[in-house]
Amino acid sequence: MIARGTRRAALFVVALVCVASLWELYKVVGPTDGAEVFGWRLVPRASDRAMPHTWEMVQRLFDPEVRGQDTPIWLAVVGYSWYTFRMALVGLVLGGTFGVALAIVMARFKVIERGLLPYVIASQTVPLIALAPQVAAIGGNWDLPKWTWVAALGAFLAFFPIAVATLKGLGSAPAASLELMDSYAAGWWRTLVKLRLPAAVPTMVPGMKLAATAAVIGVIVSEISTGVRGIGFASLTYGQKATSDPAQLYTAVFGAATLGLLMFGLVVAIEAVAMRNRPQEATA
Numbered sequence: 125m126i127a128r129g130t131r132r133a134a135l136f137v138v139a140l141v142c143v144a145s146l147w148e149l150y151k152v153v154g155p156t157d158g159a160e161v162f163g164w165r166l167v168p169r170a171s172d173r174a175m176p177h178t179w180e181m182v183q184r185l186f187d188p189e190v191r192g193q194d195t196p197i198w199l200a201v202v203g204y205s206w207y208t209f210r211m212a213l214v215g216l217v218l219g220g221t222f223g224v225a226l227a228i229v230m231a232r233f234k235v236i237e238r239g240l241l242p243y244v245i246a247s248q249t250v251p252l253i254a255l256a257p258q259v260a261a262i263g264g265n266w267d268l269p270k271w272t273w274v275a276a277l278g279a280f281l282a283f284f285p286i287a288v289a290t291l292k293g294l295g296s297a298p299a300a301s302l303e304l305m306d307s308y309a310a311g312w313w314r315t316l317v318k319l320r321l322p323a324a325v326p327t328m329v330p331g332m333k334l335a336a337t338a339a340v341i342g343v344i345v346s347e348i349s350t351g352v353r354g355i356g357f358a359s360l361t362y363g364q365k366a367t368s369d370p371a372q373l374y375t376a377v378f379g380a381a382t383l384g385l386l387m388f389g390l391v392v393a394i395e396a397v398a399m400r401n402r403p404q405e406a407t408a
Contacts, residue, residue: 144178151175176371184371185378197372201358201379208343208354209383211271215278215339216387220332222279223286230287231294231320232312241291248284252277252342256349274346274354281342282335289331293324329395336387344380355379 154170168174185198226244230237256277263273297320305315347356359376366373 147175147178151177173367173370176374181371181374181378184369185375197375201355201375204353204355204358204376205379205383207352208340208347208356208380209386211274211343211354212278212336212339212383212387213390214271214275215280215343216282216332216336218275219279219282219335219339220286223283223331223335224290224328226283227287227290227294228316230291232316237291244284244287247280252281252345253349255280256346259346260350270350270352273350274343274352277346278339278342281338285331285334285338286328287331289328289334290324293327294320296327297323325398329391329398332391332394333388336391337384340380340384340387355383 151170155167156169156171158165158169158174159167185201186196189195189197189200226240230240256273259276260273263270263276294316301319301323302315305319310318343354344356344359346352347354348360351357355376359373359380362369362373362376
């Protein structure tokens, strides 16, 4: 286990070095003003304003967020990220709970699955940037705290992959095991708890991984649209000063990327615990 963790950490460091190297390589060979094809900018600009050097972005982390203050920007980013992390976690729990419950209902009643699943899929085509103000308006009319607006959009994005993965997993129980439960006169709900849900865990985990990162995206978009002070708000604020201080914007990008990795790692840890005592299938 320790060796595997060390190997993953080493691969992560190698990946970071490769990304930084490719970034600097593009700054050398890429066009300063980019390139347009039929009026569309398809090749990004390699200027210092658009793509600051990696060491400038790292150095900016230790500079003050605001001139005249002592608070380094990395500490401010951690504060913003901590708020967003909590909201994403709430969104993941709410969205996961709703997604699992919805999948169970659709698995139990096929007529509901046939009638509801197309609308569940269509719900993910709604633009988030347009949905966030509507959620804020509803929350304001109901006098709900602002954090509920943010968590709601995270839950909206999180429920879909979990619902679809759980629905597929509930139908993956072996036919022989289902027949055995029938021979014991076990009802549908008892079969669900004893057989279908345990069999669905390997399918649910990838859905949870997608949902974890999706919850972060939903929360960040909500923060940008509503002005709630999380890492999304920091990205918007720093972006307004990108012309004069481009490296500052990327400190918020680092925070958002780290959040996605933390949420993904949280699900991986849950997977390790859930699968640790799972019996291994016999192989011929």
